[in-house]
Amino acid sequence: MDDTVVCRALTKVYQEDSVAVHALRGIDLVVPRHDFLCLSGPSGSGKSTLLNLIGGLDSPSAGEVRVDGLKLAEMNRSELAQLRLHRLGFVFQSYNLIPVLSAIENVEFVLQLQGMSFTQRRRKARAILAEVDLQGLEHRRPGELSGGQQQRVAVARAIVSEPSLVLADEPTANLDSVTAENLMALLRHMNEEHGVTFIFSTHDKLVMDYSRRLIKLHDGEIAADERRT
Amino acid sequence: MNPRLAWRNLWRHPRRTWLTVAAIAFSTVLLIFSITLQFGSYDIWIDHALGVYHGQLQIQHPDYLDKPQMRKTVANATGVAAKLRRDVDPRKVAVRGIGFALASSQERSYGAQVIGVEPGYEPEVSTIPNVIRDGRFLADPDAAEAVIGATLARNLKLALGDELTLLGAGRDGSVAATVVQVVGFFESGMAELDRVLVEIPLGHFQEVFTMGDAAHAIVIAGIDRSELDVQRDQITTLLGADAGARVRTWEETLPGLKQAIQFDMLQGWVLYVSLIVVVTFSILNTFLMAVLERTREFGIMLALGASPARIGALIMQESLLLTLVGLSIGVLVGLGITIYFYINGFTYPGLEEYGAEFGFPASITPEISFFSIGLAPLAILVFTLVAALYPALRIFGLRPVEAIHAV
Structure with a gap:
């Protein structure tokens, strides 16, 4: 049980106007615990599709995904929702915070779904926001925060429930280089301090530079899988 | 999901929310006034019809x-x-x-x-x-x-x-x-x-x-109308079983009056239900818009681990809150208008002269009761909650991966 993610012969075929589009072609992938992995490749190479399948947001055409040893194909919608709630965190390209909630309420949202009491979740959310350097901004709504600040709130939301795996889809795409570097340093810190496994999908060289493992996808297949120091 | 989130969601588009609230409030006022006046006018119908000749x-x-x-x-x-x-x-x-x-x-x-x-x-x-x-x-x-x-x-x-x-x-x-x-x-x-x-x-x-x-x-x-059955039974007892007579209420001796009231009530209800249906579609429109424009957000919620039932419940809460705001305003205003006419009487040109000529009240007094006041708000609440079920149930059809990428 040392592997967070195991994919076997993972295949995804989309039907577009009766034409079969092979997004993934028999991917085999093992992601050990605490890994800091980056999926790269050109558009259409299958990065986002792979992230969606690992996150249980989509179902494969063939093959199998296991997260923390659990077979996703054997889970119903409700069980998948529970898996995402308790074991996974997501960071999206465009932050995707709930606009009517403040920063701290956005972070608390996941904890509230888990049924945590107000006092407990408020304490926890406050601590994690401090960790991502957002003290004093807890009660601002997303519209009152910069892009970098919003993405840090999104990171805080993704890790506050202490998931075993965080999936980040183009997390630096909308950030300037300084903010992006700060964010990656933060995520690396989270990986090292909290032992959270990260899988990124990106075009950004900065993210690739920060990763410890770089997988290059091409036409739905793994073209390269290299460990970095 | 907490009611605070539902409440804030309502005010994302204040103008749209206020317009919907206004539609609910206006129809509530109209219905409360119409129903209380209708029930009040039946009192006059009955009093007049029975008072002229038939008795109770x-x-x-x-x-x-x-x-x-x-x-x-x-x-x-x-x-x-x-x-x-x-x-x-x-x-x-x-x-x-x-x-x-x-x-x-x-x-x-x-x-x-x-x-x-x-x-x-x-x-x-x-x-x-x-x-x-x-x-x-x-x-x-x-x-x-x-x-x-x-x-x-x-x-x-x-x-x-x-x-x-x-x-x-x-x-x-x-x-x-x-x-x-x-x-x-x-x-x-x-x-x-x-x-x-x-x-x-x-x-x-x-x-x-x-x-x-x-x-x-x-x-x-x-006889006080609410006491009619009691009085009938009392008089029946007083007459004794072998009196060779039977005590009849006006509903038996004058069935046409009751039927006329029922028919009038039916006509009224056709109108009222039509109005409620129009308001219901207004609510349905508001919530369908809200669901469609927030599809991406719902996709994010699903990705974060919210179940479709919880998101559906959030939409129902929003509907409930919106309707309660409209109903509160509508009931307050409607009750105020009704009380005013309860005190001063409601009349229209010709009624006073007609009443004076034939010996019945020159104005109509609306009937104020829990039933006459509460009926319309309750019906609107039920209809709007049923309407909100449709957008709420649509959440169950959302696939997270598609919803997240919705524009």
Whole structure:
């Protein structure tokens, strides 16, 4: 049980106007615990599709995904929702915070779904926001925060429930280089301090530079899988 | 999901929310006012219809209602009436004999309903003695005189003091014939009564129609409507099982009135339900818009681990809050308007004159009760919650991966 993610012969075929589009072609992938992995490749190479399948947001055409040893194909919608709630965190390209909630309420949202009491979740959310350097901004709504600040709130939301795996889809795409570097340093810190496994999908060289493992996808297949120091 | 999130979601588009709230509030006000006024107008309908002639309860021969024949009488009717006046509150009791006759003047003949009434007690159960347009009401209990409907008088070309010949059949089958002097014309406000009714003193009626001490109806009025069934049972007990008579409520003796009210109510409800349906579609539109424009956000929520049921519940909460805001405003304003008209009465041009002429209230008093006030808000609440079910259930059809990428 040392592997967070195991994919076997993972295949995804989309039907577009009766034409079969092979997004993934028999991917085999093992992601050990605490890994800091980056999926790269050109558009259409299958990065986002792979992230969606690992996150249980989509179902494969063939093959199998296991997260923390659990077979996703054997889970119903409700069980998948529970898996995402308790074991996974997501960071999206465009932050995707709930606009009517403040920063701290956005972070608390996941904890509230888990049924945590107000006092407990408020304490926890406050601590994690401090960790991502957002003290004093807890009660601002997303519209009152910069892009970098919003993405840090999104990171805080993704890790506050202490998931075993965080999936980040183009997390630096909308950030300037300084903010992006700060964010990656933060995520690396989270990986090292909290032992959270990260899988990124990106075009950004900065993210690739920060990763410890770089997988290059091409036409739905793994073209390269290299460990970095 | 917490209600705070639902509340904040409502105010993402304040103008749209206020417009929907206004639609709910306006329809609530309209419905509360219409329903309370409608129920209030039924009180007038009933009071007027019963007050003119029918009374609220009638004691009749058990078979008289189905077969109103001369021989189906209540024995010792004046004695029974005297007993009721003594033992029953509010003691508005009058005896009537009811017959049919050919009414002839010197020039014309018409069919008429001849009622024998107690001149001293009839004003307590009927407004006819108070709506005499020419002449006077009956005075002597045994005199050969009559008051007749104004329309019948016109048809017969009768003037005050003229003689009217009545020719019918007595209780024993014999010919009942009399000549009475017309002492008054009445306009009751009910056209069918004014066209056929001839009232003569009960004593003279009993003599002409060979009734002895019997009569066809003992009319009772002045009972609080909510007490009607209790009073009926009390009088039934008082009469005893072998009285050869049965106590009938106005709903039995005047079924047409109840049917007319039910028909009017049905018409009203068709209108009210139409209005509620229009408001419901307005709510449905608001929530469909909200769901469509927030598809991406719902996708994120699903990705974060929220179940479709929780997101659906959030939409239902938003619907509930929106509707409650509209209903609160609507009930407050609607109640305020209704109370104003409850105190001051609601009238419209012509009602005052009409009421004064025929002896009923010049204004309508809305009926204020939990039912009349609460019915519309409750119906709107149910309809809007049902409408919100549709967008809420759509969440179950969302696939997270597609919803996240929705524009």
